[in-house]
Amino acid sequence: MACSALRTVVLTTRPLLQFRAAPAGALHFSTTTPAAGEKKHYKLCIVGGGAAGISNGSKFGRKLGQGNVCIVEPSEVHYYQPMWTLVGGGVKSLTQSGKAMADVMPQTVDWIKAGAEEFSPENNLVRCSDGTEITYDYLIVAMGLQLHYEKVKGLPEAFQYDGVGSNFSSKYVEKTFRAIQDFKGGNAIFTFPNTPIKCAGAPQKIMYLADDYWTRNNVRDKANISYNTALPVVFGVKKYAAILADLCQRRNLKINYRHNLVEVIPDKKEAVFEHLDTGEKITFPYDMIHITPPMGPLEVLKKSPLADSVGWVDVDKQTLQHVRYPNVFSTGDCSSLPTSKTAAAVAAQCGILYNNLSAIMDSQEPGKKYDGYTSCPLVTSRGKCILAEFDYDLQPLETFPVDQGKERRTMWHLKANVMPEIYWTGLLKGRWAGPGFYRKAMRLGMGK
Template sequence: MAALRGLRQCRSTGIAMSHFHTSSCVSAKQHYKMLVLGGGSGGIAMGARMKRMMGAENVAIVEPSEMHYYQPIWTLVGAGAKTAASSGRPTATVMPSGVKWVKSKVQEINPDTNTVRTDDGTEISYEYLIVALGIQLHYEKIKGLPEAFEHPKVGSNYSIQTVEKTWKALQNFKEGNAIFSFPNTPVKCAGAPQKIMYLSDAYLRKTGKRAKANIMYNTSLPVLFGIKKYADSLWDIVKRRDLQVNLRHNLIEVRADKCEAVFEDLDKPGETKVFEYEMLHVTPPMGPNPVIKGSRLADGIGWLDVNKDNLQHKTYPNVFGIGDCTNLPTAKTAAAVAAQSAILNRTISRILKNEKPDKKYDGYTSCPLVTSYNTVILAEFDYNGQPLETFPINQAKERRIMYHMKADLMPHLYWHGLLRGLWGGPGPYRKLLHLGMK
């Protein structure tokens, strides 16, 4: 009966329509001026912007998930500073009103025919396409995972199913090795694997267990952090807090029944080291979305092949990309998505007028490096790995105010700014705060 009532309301006046997502109506229309693939941060933000640009009835978003998560807060969830429930909201509440929500998974993209096929066999055609399909997590590429998550000492802040396991493992820690891994692949939020290490160190000090803990960061990278200015500060913290960093160590197996983690030494191919653990935080290997990888939109590796200046596809001019699924040579973060959304909006508006894109994306991204329960180093940088800081202070220094920005202001900015297509990054404010010098 409720469904019938909803259907009647949809058939009646257009006034009722504005209060519903058009997914509540049965519609035969399978062609859209703008089709957005993915309902993560990039997809929802661009859906909201496209609604304003071309009208809600011309826009559709394909996204199967019923829940939308603010993933950057999972760092704090894994350390017990925030709840998992606070990170999620129903997708229906963040979907731009009036925009068609296609509750399906993308199965195939055919840019030659301007069509997309979903997993239920539906074919949707488009005039323009925005691809925002994110990055794929591959826990299964580590032997013994994901089964190891059934054991109490293993967690991961990278999924809603495993983030609370990190907090449980931290609470139950008694003595021994606490190990934090970084995989030998691109990852989203490259600072997150070490943020939980700093928070765990702070928690163990607070609870009087630190003396019996050996905290270890085993990373596949040859550096602690990719930008030297911030890496220097992080090395100081590592030394001061007696944290052990093993560079070029890649997690390849978890033997949960024995509490053993096996790492390969990337500088000595074929050589492995076995570490016992009392707590293990796993950052999974990650890779391109298989739908993009299997399409003509991919580069040689499988990422969406876009122009790094304007986010337009290099081969198909009516296709655009945003966020983690692209081959943009910058860190994959929500802050990068915000800056990209403003540039992409400008690019599309120019192309709709048959004009050339005139704004360039500088690769801006940000990583608030949480170093304790009340301090953050706010790393901000561009394509060249040069700091691109918003505030006229040294952001490589640990600051309490930056923690409050990360924990309290940024979630608000995400839900009420970015997802509504109203926040395009701090660029304009940076100029203002630096008196026009940046």
């Protein structure tokens, strides 16, 4: 018994050893952090310590001071998920994409190391998995979204087999590059599901990186590569869709539209797709498959009064304020904001949220309006990238005074080397609210 308990501890702590852990006992966060089961009141409670939660925690921790802000977050590790495209593509390691949560948690906030289990906005109350009850004056919900591998028959078991990977989970992202390396020819399939997802460009970016890897390693002429997407278009923004469709044609990457993955049969190496217009089931043999799982809102939000009819946190698309509870805001992947779910969008949203929630705290109207800004660095090979940036109307909202629809080496450096730095030292520290200021400056104030 003792032995198996010890083994459990060793097994569960081993991945964390890769990260720079805080010294034992040297808790960086406030000593007032409540013990499990305690009742505690905060001026501001933030639920979720991902990109959006930590960024808001940094901003409001500075504004409101020690002891007034808490972040409810159960995970020990914080990942910079946009790097997983490059981890799956063999350019970066999983270790490079993560840091100990203790190291990114702002000094000025209390860390409630538990999951939120129940929201009672009428009572300004959040109940946590460890029994802690938090009441608040203001609430920010920033809990990300749920991956639903289990909604595809045969998953997640199929990940135990070679040739199956997925960049969307820290558990499976390293399997992607292994599958790419092991592939010696045959059919390679990249999927896009029939749900909203985070970073809608990621399912095809990994295809471009794999294509490039196989070209460099003399495997490409033995490969049939297909992109099986539930969507009727390759990308939601017309300008970039036209460029990407052309790129796929030039590189002989076959796009099968309206194909939704419903089953993986790993011992036969078969993937079954449903054609969403005809209902026909079509079986594709594969030698390698990259899976983007269905995604959706978290159960805890779906069952809460905060949810819209689907389960996303029901906020005003311009102010980010909840449509029924004025002291509640939401940002990031869990929100109902009808834009592409990205860390870039989170950055722009956090600036708006800070202004609008600050106004509410000062008994003023929220005056700042979010335009839906989001961005997707479409990596097209190792060393090249198209930087897509757009708004709610799916109109390009480009930062640089060049045509960003062109594949560029500079944009690759931005994606691979500059953006991670902006994330860790700008966004998470609450000092980066997106490139709006630079866009206006570079366009001499003439752009949006």
